[in-house]
Amino acid sequence: MKISLAPARPKNIPLIRLVEGGERASPYDLVIGNRREMTRRRLTVTIRKVIARAKELGLRKIAIRLNDFVFPHLAISRQDLAEHIAVNCLLANYEFVYYKTRPKEGWHTVQEAVVIEKGSDKEVKESIRRGIMIGNEINECRTLGNTRAADLTPARLAEAATQAALGTSITIEILGKKEMEKLMMGGVLAVAKGSVEEPRFIIMKYLGGGSEQPIVLIGKAVTFDSGGMNLKRDDYIAEMHLDMLGGAAVIHAIVLAAKMKLKKNIIALIPAVENMVSGASMHPGDIVRTMSGTTIEVLNTDAEGRIILADALTYAERFHPRLVIDVATLTSAAVVALGQMISALFTDDDDLAERILKLGQDSGDYFWRLPLWEEYRYLIKSDFADISANRARWGAAIAAALFLKTFVRKYPWAHLDIAPRIWTSEGECLAKGASGTPIRLLIRLLEQY
Ligand code: BES
Ligand code: ZN
Numbered sequence: 308m309k310i311s312l313a314p315a316r317p318k319n320i321p322l323i324r325l326v327e328g329g330e331r332a333s334p335y336d337l338v339i340g341n342r343r344e345m346t347r348r349r350l351t352v353t354i355r356k357v358i359a360r361a362k363e364l365g366l367r368k369i370a371i372r373l374n375d376f377v378f379p380h381l382a383i384s385r386q387d388l389a390e391h392i393a394v395n396c397l398l399a400n401y402e403f404v405y406y407k408t409r410p411k412e413g414w415h416t417v418q419e420a421v422v423i424e425k426g427s428d429k430e431v432k433e434s435i436r437r438g439i440m441i442g443n444e445i446n447e448c449r450t451l452g453n454t455r456a457a458d459l460t461p462a463r464l465a466e467a468a469t470q471a472a473l474g475t476s477i478t479i480e481i482l483g484k485k486e487m488e489k490l491m492m493g494g495v496l497a498v499a500k501g502s503v504e505e506p507r508f509i510i511m512k513y514l515g516g517g518s519e520q521p522i523v524l525i526g527k528a529v530t531f532d533s534g535g536m537n538l539k540r541d542d543y544i545a546e547m548h549l550d551m552l553g554g555a556a557v558i559h560a561i562v563l564a565a566k567m568k569l570k571k572n573i574i575a576l577i578p579a580v581e582n583m584v585s586g587a588s589m590h591p592g593d594i595v596r597t598m599s600g601t602t603i604e605v606l607n608t609d610a611e612g613r614i615i616l617a618d619a620l621t622y623a624e625r626f627h628p629r630l631v632i633d634v635a636t637l638t639s640a641a642v643v644a645l646g647q648m649i650s651a652l653f654t655d656d657d658d659l660a661e662r663i664l665k666l667g668q669d670s671g672d673y674f675w676r677l678p679l680w681e682e683y684r685y686l687i688k689s690d691f692a693d694i695s696a697n698r699a700r701w702g703a704a705i706a707a708a709l710f711l712k713t714f715v716r717k718y719p720w721a722h723l724d725i726a727p728r729i730w731t732s733e734g735e736c737l738a739k740g741a742s743g744t745p746i747r748l749l750i751r752l753l754e755q756y
């Protein structure tokens with residue numbers, strides 16, 4: 308979709324207006340209720356509803372007025388608003404049609420949105436441009452997520468990362484099984500054993516920050532999570548091609564940072580595996596030696612995410628990072644705790660937590676902090692190895708976070724469990740499937756940190 312700025316409504320392009328209620332005058336009006344009650348969360352959905360309305364009406368081109376999105380009790384700068392409009396128009400217009408036959412009349416998406424703004428000043432224009440870059444990158448991430456496991460293996464994901472970085476200054480290194488064996492990445496290798504698809508460890512580097520220490524982003528990329536020998540039953544197994552979304556978000560966050568030419572050093576690490584069942588799979592009870600030397604008793608093979616992340620957290624040490632953030636669809640317990648609208652944040656760093664929570668509110672990639680108390684460590688103790696990967700009955704999202712913390716050395720760290728937002732939910736006006744969280748939050752954090 309093209310998004311442009313104009314000082315007045317171009318002829319023949321219908322204007323979609325936001326109206327409070329009774330005064331709905333044309334089919335293009337969108338009723339939004341009391342303008343005094345607008346909140347940032349509702350604004351996000353309102354922007355998307357404009358696109359939904361346009362699709363419903365079969366409109367290919369629409370116009371909206373920037374001023375229509377200014378509300379008396381909602382503090383937001385014009386620039387921020389312009390970016391927010393661009394991002395959310397793109398997110399709402401996205402449809403995943405790769406596996407569908409194109410209808411005769413074409414896809415029901417909007418081709419052009421004109422934002423009417425009298426002043427059309429440079430800053431607003433720049434914000435729209437930024438919003439377009441962000442929105443498109445998030446949609447690319449959603450497409451990777453929505454692509455089925457048969458078509459997106461660890462090797463294909465590595466190719467996709469290479470493709471995505473084309474034209475930027477990012478350098479990519481892709482480790483295969485042999486290289487991982489040399490590094491003794493026992494966690495990644497153990498999870499990958501059961502699949503005919505070989506694992507990959509993707510390393511992407513964007514160096515725009517001179518001699519500064521880098522920020523490392525780590526993303527879980529399980530291209531299909533069957534659960535392994537602890538096979539998933541009906542608990543959304545058919546959606547487990549989405550279990551690589553942490554990795555996809557990290558890939559597109561670093562690509563976006565490169566396209567935006569941030570003056571930062573950023574490294575992305577993506578352990579990519581398929582968690583399958585076969586004669587070669589891990590057995591429940593196996594003990595795995597990770598790259599760090601710490602051993603894991605795998606009491607449940609469905610806890611594969613933390614096992615591959617362990618090696619990535621250790622690998623990160625070599626970069627002497629000033630911050631490490633991991634992003635993972637890690638636990639169903641996080642979904643139980645928070646529902647489908649907001650993800651879980653774990654960190655010992657209060658300032659960092661505050662910052663992420665704030666950016667979550669601003670970006671729409673919402674986060675809620677959960678405790679990372681050492682008192683919960685009994686949940687992951689093992690009788691036969693250093694720690695265990697098991698199914699904690701209660702507090703399983705916390706147990707997983709503490710498990711990861713075991714491998715964190717010498718750097719500040721936050722863990723983002725995005726399982727709650729693995730797919731979009733009712734009412735948020737986004738196509739079914741991957742949500743593309745938390746790229747928008749990450750880019751803001753990278754800019755500021
Ligand atoms: N990928 C899943 C977590 C998940 C489940 C994300 C549903 C989104 C929706 C993860 O690998 C997993 O299976 N976790 C287990 C952990 C348990 C075996 C310790 C879980 O949360 O049930
Ligand atoms: Zn699992």
Ligand code: ZN
Nearest residue numbers: 529532550612
């Ligand atoms: Zn998983």
